[in-house]
Amino acid sequence: MTQFALTPEQRDIQQAAREFAQGEFPKYAREADEAEECPRKLYRQAAELGFQGLFFPEEYGGAGLGYLEFCLVVEEFWRADPGLGQALGSVVFGSDLILLYGTEEQKQRYLPPLTTGEAIMGAAITEPDAGSDISAARTTAVLDGDEWVISGTKIFITNGTIANFLIVYCLTDPEAPGRHGRHSCILVETDRPGFQATKLKGKMGIRASDTAEVVLDEVRVPATNLIGTRGEGFRQFMEFFNRTRLHVAAQGIGVAQGALDKAVRHVRQREQFGRPLASFQGVQFKIAEMATRVEAARSLLYRAAALVDAGTVDHRLIAMAKWLAGETGVRVTDEALQLHGGYGYLAENDVERFYRDAKIVEIYEGTKEVEKQIVARGVIGRPG
Template identity: 40%
Template structure:
C-alpha cells in the first residue's frame, strides 16, 4: 500500500544546470567563486560599453592578471601557479558566461601554451611572467585573405637575413590584434617544401617591430567587444632568436595544441547554450500571453524539453572528455565530435531561444540578441564543422 505522504509529496524539480564533476576540487571552486566576484564587478557593468566601442580595454586584462586569473597553468618559476587544466576550463566558462570570453581564455589557454611547450628558456623567461601579469596579451596569426583551414597554402614569408628574419605578407581575422603585445605568426620559411606544410615555421613578433603594422579593424556580425584586425608585414625585421622551436615545424606545433583548443571551444559553447536556455526559461515563466505565462503552452514546453535534453547529453559527454583530457589521453576524434556537435547545438538553440522571446528577442535590451550574434561563429573558428567531420571520418578509417 502506498502511503498518503508518498502520493502527495511535492514533485522533485530537476536542476538542469547543476551537475557533479569529480575532476573539480574545492580549490577549483574557490577559483571559480573569486573569478565570478571579479567579473561581476569589473566586467558585467562595462560589457555594453565595450560592445559599443568594439573593443575591450587592455586594463581589464591587466586586472585579471593582477588578481591571479590569467595563465593558471604556467609554472611558478615563470611567475605562474602551475595549476591543472581544470582552472583553464573554469576561466573559459566564467568569461563566456558573462560574455567576454574569447581573448583572455584564448591567450591564456591556447596561445601561451605554444610558448610553454616549444619556446626556448630565454623566450620563456622574457615573456611568460608578463603573460601571467597581463602586461602582455597574445594573438595567433595564421589565417590569410583567401586562406582559411588550408593552412599549408599560406603565402606570408620569412627569409633569413643574418641574425634576423624578414617577414612579408598579410594576415586577416586576427582576434585581439589591437591589444596584443606578442603575435605568434605562422610563416613560410621554405616556400619550396614538399609537402608544403614542412615549410611552415612559427615566429614571435612583438607589437612594436619595425615593418609590422595593424591594418583595418574588421566589422563583424557578433563578438563586438573583441577586436578583430588585419596584420601587415612589410620587410618586418624580427630577431632570429624569436623563432619558436625549429624551422619547418610550425605546422606540427599548431596541430599539437588543437585538442586543447577545440575542447575549450566546446566548453565555451556549452556554457553559452546553458546561459541562453536559463534566461529563456526565466523569460517564458514571466511573460504573459492570453492571460497565462507562455511557459504553460505545450509548444513552449516541448521546445524547452528538447533543448534541455540535448544540453544534458552534451554536458555528460563533454564532462567525460574533459576528465580524459586532464589525464592526458589522446581523444582527438571524440573532441572533434564534441566541437562540431556542441557548437552547432548552441547555434540552433540561439535561434530557438530567440523565437521563444518573440519580438523582445530582437531587442538589444535582452541578452539573447547578443548571444544570437556571438554564437554564430563558434562552429567556424578553431576548425569548421566540415573539417571536424573530415577528421572523424578519417579516424574511423573511411
C-alpha cells in the same frame, strides 16, 4: 575510464569566475559591443584574480592547473557575455605553442607578463587565401644572417591591434618535398618596424574582442624568435589546435548556458493567454531540449579536457566536443531568442547579442566541417 567529476578546487575556480563575470560584465557588455572594444579595466581585474595563465606552470607565473580549469573559466565568462568573455579568454591565445615547443628562455620571457596583465598575445595564422588550409599560407620568413625577415598579410587575427607579440605562421622552407614541412612558427613583437595592424570593425558578433588584419613588411626579428624546430610549424599548430579547441568548445557551452538562463527567466515572467509561458507544454519541451543539449556538450568537453590533463590527447574526441559545442551554442541561442519573441529581436535585450555571438564558435579554430572530417577519419580511417 577517466573520471571528470569536478573537484572542490575546480568548483571554487568555477564559482570565482562566475562571481567575477556575473558581477562585472553586465556593467560594460552592451557598451563594449557597441564600441567594439573591451575596457582595459577588465583585463587588469581578470589578471589580478588569477584567471590568466591558469594552465601555466607556477615557475612561469601560472597556477599550475590544467585545461579543464581554464575551460571552466571560459565557460563562465561566455555565460555572462561572449564578447567580453572572448576578449579576456584570448589574452593567452598562442601561449600553448610556447609551452609545448618554446625554449626555457622564451617561456621565462614571454609567459609571466601574460599572467600579470602586463602583456597580451595572439597567433597569426589565417591569410586571405589560406583559411582552413593553413598549409597554403604564403607569408614568408627568410633567414638573413641572425635575423628572420618576414613579409605577408594575415587576416582575422585575434588581438591584432592590442597584442604585445604574436606567433606568426610563416613559410620558411618552400622547397621542402612535403607541404606539411614548409612552415615554421616565429614570435614577432608588434612594436617592430614594418608591423601594421588594422582593426576589423562591423563583425556580426564578439565585437568586444579585437580582430585585425596584420601586414608584415620585411619585419626583422632575431633568429632566436623561432618557436621549436624549423619546418615543423604545421605539426606544431595541429597540436596547438588540440588544446585551443577545448577552449572554444567551452565558449559554445558558455553562450548556450547564458542564453538558456535568459530563456528560463523570460518564460517564468512572461504571460500569454493568462498564464506564464513556462506553464505551456511546448515551451517546457523546448527548455528540456536546450538543457539536455548543453549538458551533453558539457560532459563531452569535460571528458576531453580531463583526458588532455591526464596526458592523453584524443584529437577525435576534441573535435567531437568542439563541433557539438558550437552547434549547441547556435541552436540553443536560436531557441532562446524564439522564446523571447519580438522582444528577443531588440538590441536592448541581451539574448539578441548572444544570438549574434554564438555563430563564431562554428567557424574559428576549425570550422564545423573540418571537425566532422577529423571525427570521420578517426572512426573510419582515411578511405583509399
